[in-house]
Structure formats: C-alpha cells, structure tokens
Amino acid sequence: MAENVWILGIHMTNFGKHKDKDTLDLGTEAVFGALKDAGVTMKDIGVIGAGNLFGGAGFGQQLQKQVGQTGIGVYNVTNACATGATALRVAVMAVKAGETDMGLAVGVEKLSGAGLLTGNASKDTSDTWTPEGRYGAVTGLDGRIGTETMPGVFAQIGMEYGHRYGGADFELFARISEKNHAHSTLNPKAAYQKKMSLEQIMNDVMIAYPNTRPMCSANCDGGAAAVVVSESKLRTLSLEQQKRAVKISASVLTTDPWQEACQVLPDVNTLTRQAAKTAYEQAGLGPDDLDLVELHDCFATAELVHYDNLGLCEEGGAADFFSSGAPWRDGRLPVNVSGGLQSKGHPIAATGIANIWEVAQHLRGEAGPRQIEGARAGLAHVIGLGSACGIHVLEKAA
C-alpha cells in the first residue's frame, strides 16, 4: 500500500486583473507563497507538475528559470479546466510512487479580457466549398450545427438535466448564481465580490439561455501552487507543520467513458460520477461526511448537475437540494463558499489548485470571516471539457 500524501503548503494569488504581472510573475508569487506556507525551499522539491494553457510552451521550465533551476523533472500538463488538478495529480503520484518525498504543483493563467471562449467561427479559407476535416464540412459549423461556445454547451447540459428530472428553470439557475455571488462578498481574493440580486442576475445580458453574464465564470488572471509531502517525511517535520498539513484522502482523475450522445454534447456527468465514487472509496468517506464542497460551477447550469454527480443529493434531486438551502454557507452542505468560478473567477489552469486552497483554508481554521466552523473534511472538483474530471478529498490533520 502506497503511503498517504499530504498538502504541506498551499497558496493562491488574488484573482482578478493583474495588468503589471505576466504568467511567470503570477507563477512565482504562487510558488513562493506555497513554499513559505510549507516552510520549505525549492531545494526540498523533487518534482514539479506545471499547468498553463495560454502562456506558450515549456511553462514549467520558464518558471524554474525564475524561481530555481534545481535540475528536477518538470511535467508540463494541459487538461483544459482540469489542468491544475492534473498538475497536482502528477506531484501526488510521484510521491505515492516513492520517487520523491516532496513535490510541487502550480497552475497559472492570464485570462483577463479574453472574452468569450468559443469554437471556430472563421474557418472559411477557400472561395469554393471544399469539404474538410472529419465531418467533411465546407465551412465553419459553429452556429450552423449547434453551438461551440462554452456558455451554450453548458446551458444545454443544465437544460438536459431539467428535461430528465424537471424542476430546473431559468429562475432556479439564476438563484444558484445569486448564492455564489453572495458567498464571494466574504472572499477578499475573489475577482468579483459583489452581491447580486436575483432580479439583477436574470435581467443582465443574456449570453446563452438560461445563462446570463453573471451566471458565467469570470475570465481573470491568477495562480495557485501546492507543496505535497509523503506522510513519512511529514512525521520528520515540525509539530507546527504537521498540525497545519492537510491530508489528501483521495486524488482521482477520470475521462469520460463512452456513452450514447457523448460525442454530440459533452457528457460531464458520467466521468464525474465515476470520479466521485472512486474518491469516496479511496477516502473511506461519503458525501454526508463532507463539511464543504468546491465544485466546478463554470456556469450556473453546471453547478446544478454536479450536486447530483457528486452524490450531494439523491439521483434527480438536485433542484430540491438547492431549494432546501443546503448549499448556502449556512446550509447543511455548503457549496462554493469561495464564490465559485462565477465570482471568484476562473483562470483556467489555476482553478484546480485554487479550489483545494479554499478547502484547505477551512480545514486549517484559517478562512477568516467565511470560515465554515469545525470543518474536518471537504471535496474539490473540477472538470475540463474533452473531458477530464479531477476530484480531491481533503481532511484536517487529526
């Protein structure tokens, strides 16, 4: 049995606009923040998992050239919105495999002003119709055969849940967003910290029905990093380090198993359900044992389906789960007390480590005004289209 892996130190930068900082500045801030929090230096680190989507090739090495070229292996990873969780998985796996006793994971993105993340609108290169690609398409398909925009894809994912189980309408999705924007007012690191009324949310600019603008994740800049350590190494460190360390009780990454329609509209459900099942087995915990959950609310329509996928409610019961008040910060099982991607922001490669930072803050009792009192266990979930799902279950040190 491979030994347990713990988070020794973790940090996220403020999310928002960082006009004067580039990808490497944010990466440096995240890495040094995590090292300081861990009480170690680059010399202690044996492996790096590095995630970044938009900053060019070799991000990990570029970052080493700023923070310390110690000669250790860097694994540059990309896995869409699950990139940060994937980078963390790399470090966790290396420690579990016994190749090193300490690893670093970092994810950074500069995304302010990126606008709508979308598909290929302007494919036309020839002035005569010429079939190209695997669909033999004579021109771009976005808008002609469905939509390739993320707000539109995730709108359909939420609406499909509504079709299957009922009870999910525009107002319900908007209320989910209302919750997350309310939560963000307690998070000084969130890109947007403004409470929004249901009316404001529903009357804002419609992007892809039923997702209005505040119901979409916020493009912004940010970085996050974590130092992970083997349990045996941790036991040699100071009592203070041991006390603040957070146990990684489960670390899981899945892709979507083939299902009818999964290549027509992305199926974000099956792989999340599988990841959750495996994570609960690994951790020896169930949804009822969790004190908080940070899940991938890239759109309000996505948050609803993940209540169900993560087993926070009975199958088909996500709308009732929300309406009961459970996922509010004073509810039975608080979800996205950070404000979630809709208000905290979504610098893509940082997200899968930043959500773990949030959970760790609560388990350490260091979350300040937004502390979930007595939190002992939490779950962090991300999903990247393509698809990849990362789930980590974390527990407070005994």
Next chain:
Amino acid sequence: MDRVPLVDYLVLGDAEDEDPYLVAHECAGCGARYFDRRSACAGCSGQDFLDVKVSRTGTLRTFTIVSFAAKGVPVPFVAGVVDCDGTSVRGNIVNVEPDPGHVTLGMKVRLTTVPVGTDSAGTEAVGYGFEPAA
C-alpha cells in the same frame, strides 16, 4: 444550380421523391453511432462500420438560445440536441421564434434543410436543422 451538403453526413435527397436525411456510421460490433469519419469505435474499439439512415423525426432533448457568439455567427439562434429514435443529433432548431416561449424541452421536431450560401463557382451549400413537427 449545383448543391453540396454542409457536412458529409447530410444527404440532400436531390433525387425525386427522396427527402433529405442524415447518415451515421454505426459500429458493426456494438452499434454505437457517429457522424464523423472514424478511426475506430470509442465504445468497443472495433474498426468495422456500416452507414445507416437516421430517423428524420425526434424529440428535443436539450437546447440553448445563443445570444452571444463569435464574430460572424448570426444570433440569436437555437442550438440543441435531438433524440432521433435513440440516436442523438446535434443541430439548430429552425423555423421557430428563438425564445423560451416557443422552444420547449421534449417538443417533436423533424429534419429540414437550411441554405448556407453560394460560392464563387455558383455552388450552393445546404445545411440542416430541425423544425417543429406539427
């Protein structure tokens, strides 16, 4: 005027008495259906496929009304997934007002063709969509 389909899985049905229809590549091993050119089956890794006609009618499984899209994509439009007798198809819902009062989950729809445009050689490209079925 010459006509070409927007995608190769659309058969325009130019012959007399033939309606347009979609063709799926069906895995000979497990029956999984696809619309793109296949290397193998994602369900069972089989490499043998048959071309099959997809039902021209179905029910709307999910949709969104896109109001904001990339430059050059006319909005608003309704994008959705139609369950055509067990085969899910991506497509726009057309010939209907693009608002939630007129587009409803579970509504019956049928395949129709949609003009895409004419190229410099005078060839017309024709796409497809689904329209409400009375």
